[in-house]
Each structure stands twice: as structure tokens, then as C-alpha cells.
Amino acid sequence: MMEQDLVAGGYDAVYAAVPNSPTLRRIWHELAEGADFPEEFSHISFTTLPELKRIASELHVNPGDTLVDLGCGMAGPGLWMARATQAHLIGVDVSQVATGHAAARAAQLGLGEQARFVVGSYADTGIEAGMADGAMSEDALQYGPSKEATMAEVARILRPGGRFVFTAYELDPERAVGLPILGADIVDDYRPALEKAGFGVTIYEQVSGWPEPMTATYSAVVEAKDALTQEMGERATNALLLEMALTLENKPYRRRVLAAATKE
Numbered sequence: 001m002m003e004q005d006l007v008a009g010g011y012d013a014v015y016a017a018v019p020n021s022p023t024l025r026r027i028w029h030e031l032a033e034g035a036d037f038p039e040e041f042s043h044i045s046f047t048t049l050p051e052l053k054r055i056a057s058e059l060h061v062n063p064g065d066t067l068v069d070l071g072c073g074m075a076g077p078g079l080w081m082a083r084a085t086q087a088h089l090i091g092v093d094v095s096q097v098a099t100g101h102a103a104a105r106a107a108q109l110g111l112g113e114q115a116r117f118v119v120g121s122y123a124d125t126g127i128e129a130g131m132a133d134g135a136m137s138e139d140a141l142q143y144g145p146s147k148e149a150t151m152a153e154v155a156r157i158l159r160p161g162g163r164f165v166f167t168a169y170e171l172d173p174e175r176a177v178g179l180p181i182l183g184a185d186i187v188d189d190y191r192p193a194l195e196k197a198g199f200g201v202t203i204y205e206q207v208s209g210w211p212e213p214m215t216a217t218y219s220a221v222v223e224a225k226d227a228l229t230q231e232m233g234e235r236a237t238n239a240l241l242l243e244m245a246l247t248l249e250n251k252p253y254r255r256r257v258l259a260a261a262t263k264e
């Protein structure tokens with residue numbers, strides 16, 4: 001629980017400040033999202049538009065279905081998916097500030113009736129068993145203190161035949177050891193946890209182009225420290241830069257992978 005409080009506190013500070021920073025937005029759009037990414041669905045992951053389209057085609061959700069987004073943050077990718085598939089979205093995140101922003105954004109986009117957000121963890125979403133037709137997650141699962149507990153919870157909330165499609169970072173066992181949060185449960189392959197939870201894995205592959213977007217984006221953010229501190233304040237900038245500097249220096253991630261699995 002301590003690790004989770006640390007994650008929630010850090011992300012609360014970041015999400016409270018992110019909307020105040022045009023510099024961060026510019027860097028993220030240019031180097032992480034790509035020029036074709038619709039700005040109204042902006043995020044703080046490395047999700048691109050082609051990737052969202054691929055995830056949509058692998059999720060197999062239909063209009064009126066229920067789709068869960070784990071570690072939804074401000075829910076850019078989740079809301080894009082809700083609009084594209086006409087599914088009902090339930091976004092889950094430990095950060096209360098993130099879910100607050102996500103709900104406000106859903107309303108602004110005219111998706112307020114189609115989306116709701118809950119403060120919860122991967123291992124304890126509070127969602128009723130078997131009620132989800134699909135689940136997604138963008139660059140968030142690596143923070144989970146137990147990947148097995150995460151996959152067991154996703155299996156619990158999905159109906160049989162439901163799909164779980166996600167991107168996440170595999171951790172490098174030698175480099176992630178001893179690190180805060182990432183070192184809590186070092187998993188270099190998500191497939192054993194998926195299979196143990198009762199999923200059949202249909203896609204598991206490294207995302208092409210990795211790791212250039214992350215290296216370029218994080219380096220640009222670290223270099224923009226002064227502008228970011230002015231726009232976001234010291235606490236949020238430090239929380240953001242700490243993770244990015246640590247990632248650039250320690251290289252705790254082995255690969256960024258895209259996975260798709262079916263609950264059997």
C-alpha cells in the first residue's frame with residue numbers, strides 16, 4: 001500500500017499541474033504523440049494514433065459494451081476508444097486528480113453519459129465481476145506492485161471471451177532491482193501472469209521504433225526544466241523529472257510491448 005500511496009501522491013501532483021504547462025504539451029505532442037494525434041485526447045503515455053486504431057481492432061468491443069481502462073490517467077486514449085467503438089468506458093486510476101480531470105474532459109467532449117471514472121488500483125478496481133466486455137491499458141501496468149494480482153483482477157472483471165489489450169514496459173531484472181515502485185515486482189514478460197490468470201495470449205510483441213520516442217521525449221522534458229518549473233511549480237516538475245531522469249539513467253525497461261489476450 002505504501003508504494004501505491006507514493007504513486008498516487010506523485011501522479012496527483014503531476015496531473016494537477018500538467019494542464020498549466022504549454023511547454024510539456026508541445027514536447028509531448030511533437031515527440032510522443034505525433035503530429036496526427038488528436039489534441040483533445042492528449043495523454044502522458046507513448047500512445048500513437050496508429051496504435052490506438054490497432055488496439056481498437058483487437059479489443060472487439062461493440063456499441064453499448066463496457067470497456068475498462070486501467071491506469072487511465074486523464075483518459076485521452078480511453079475516451080478516444082469510447083468514441084471510436086461507442087462502448088461505455090470505466091476508467092480506473094489511483095490518482096484522484098487524474099480521474100477528476102478525466103470526468104471533466106469526458107463532459108467537454110460530449111462523452112459524459114458514456115464514461116465514468118473510479119479511484120482504484122489494478123488489483124482492486126471495485127468493478128463487478130464479469131461485467132466488462134473488454135479492457136485496455138496504456139503504459140501503466142509496470143507500476144503495479146503485483147502483476148499477478150493485476151491480471152487476476154482483469155480476469156475477474158471480464159466476461160468469458162472478453163479481450164484485454166495493452167501496452168506496457170517489461171522491466172529489466174538487473175536494472176530495475178532496488179528502484180522505488182518499479183523494483184517492487186520486476187516482471188520481464190507479462191505472458192506467465194496472463195496465462196496464470198486464465199488468458200490465452202494472441203499477440204505479444206515489441207512496439208516498433210522503441211525506445212527512441214521515450215528517449216527523445218524524456219530528454220527534451222529534462223532540458224526544459226526551467227520553463228516547466230515556472231509553469232507547473234517545483235513539486236510537480238520534480239516528481240515528473242525524477243521519474244524521467246531515473247529512466248534515462250538506469251534504463252529499467254527492457255522493451256515496450258503490445259499484448260492482446262482473451263479470457264478463456
Ligand SMILES: C[S@@+](CC[C@H](N)C(=O)[O-])C[C@H]1O[C@@H](n2cnc3c(N)ncnc32)[C@H](O)[C@@H]1O
Pocket residue numbers: 004007008011042043044045046047070071072073074075076077092093094095098120121122123137138139140143144145
Ligand atoms: C504513464 S501514466 C499513463 C496514463 C494514461 N494511460 C495515458 O495514456 O495517459 C500511468 C498511470 O498509471 C496509474 N497507476 C499507477 N499505478 C497504479 C495502480 N496500482 N493502480 C491504478 N493506477 C495506477 C498512474 O496514476 C498513472 O495515471
